[in-house]
């Protein structure tokens with residue numbers, strides 16, 4: 604399998620964390636890609652010009668990260684990251700959606716940083732910021748469990764992105780339970796081996 608990849612993308616991190624957790628990362632070759640310049644090889648696979656995009660052994664190009672992670676659950680025979688039914692499944696999918704929403708809002712803000720102020724855009728960015736705050740408060744009231752599934756891994760990647768790009772806005776303040784959860788859960792191999800850093 605081939606993965607169009609960017610080292611700083613939290614969505615890519617989620618896919619890699621899923622692959623590592625299931626022990627199949629060696630089956631994935633990484634294709635470093637800058638989606639913002641729309642390279643033709645990425646566009647052939649993903650017309651939306653976004654990473655992650657996974658090309659399977661059968662040549663099927665898959666996006667976005669929830670779809671890719673669900674596909675990875677069909678590879679190999681490790682325990683699935685998507686519980687197959689019942690309350691566990693809906694809890695995991697809801698947590699994944701909440702975490703992806705944090706990433707969407709935070710990545711959106713990051714893209715706008717450093718640009719000259721503009722009333723309409725600043726209003727949208729403020730909405731993104733408060734959406735993240737509210738989502739974090741929900742996670743504080745009920746932190747994910749300690750098992751690695753698609754929900755908990757997604758939350759780990761979302762919080763990691765906040766640490767990486769928004770260190771000046773410390774999310775741990777007033778959120779002791781979530782901070783304690785992250786402290787432990789960051790030792791999961793899928794997270795510990797994918798900590799984001801700026802390219803040298």
Ligand SMILES: N[C@@H](CCC(=O)N[C@@H](CS)C(=O)NCC(=O)O)C(=O)O
Pocket residue numbers: 609611612613614638639651652653654655666667668669703710
């Ligand atoms: N919902 C998508 C989001 C993917 C996404 O937005 N990736 C960013 C990188 S962090 C990207 O490729 N941006 C390029 C662009 O928007 O043009 C997913 O879960 O995979």
